[in-house]
Amino acid sequence: MHEYSLAHALLDGLTDHLREHPVAGRITAVHVRKGELLILSEEALAEAWRILTAGTPLAGSALRLEKVPVKVRCGSCGYEGPVKYAGEGWHFAVPILACPRCEGRAEVIEGRELAIIGLSVDEVTG
DSSP states (O other): OHHHHHHHHHHHHHHHHHHHSOOSSEEEEEEEEEETTSOOOHHHHHHHHHHHHTTSTTTTOEEEEEEEOOEEEETTTOOEEEOOEESTTSSSOEEOOBOTTTOOBEEEEESSOEEEEEEEEEOOOO
C-alpha cells in the first residue's frame, strides 16, 4: 500500500525530529502539505497513520492535510503560476502541465510535495 509507506516515511522523519527537538505536551495533530499531483487516498493515509502511531508518543494524533495546487514555470515566456484544467465540471479535473499562456513546456514547481509543516500540541500545564 503506497499510503502506508508514505505514512511510515512521515512518522520516521517526525520521530527523528522530535528526538532532537522534543515538545512539551501531547501532539494532537500533524499538519502536512499534500501536492495535488500526489495521488493517494487520504482515508488510507489517515488509517495507516493511526496504525503506525499506535504505541508511540504520536498515538491519537490526526493528520491534517493542506492541499497544494499545481504551479508551473515556463522557460519560454517566463509565466509562473497556476495551470489550466481539463474536464472542469466533471467529477474531477485534470491539471494540464503545459504553460497556460504560451502552451510551451512548463516545469512543475509546486504540487508534488508531501511535507510536515507543523504540529498542534496540547501543552502541559502545571
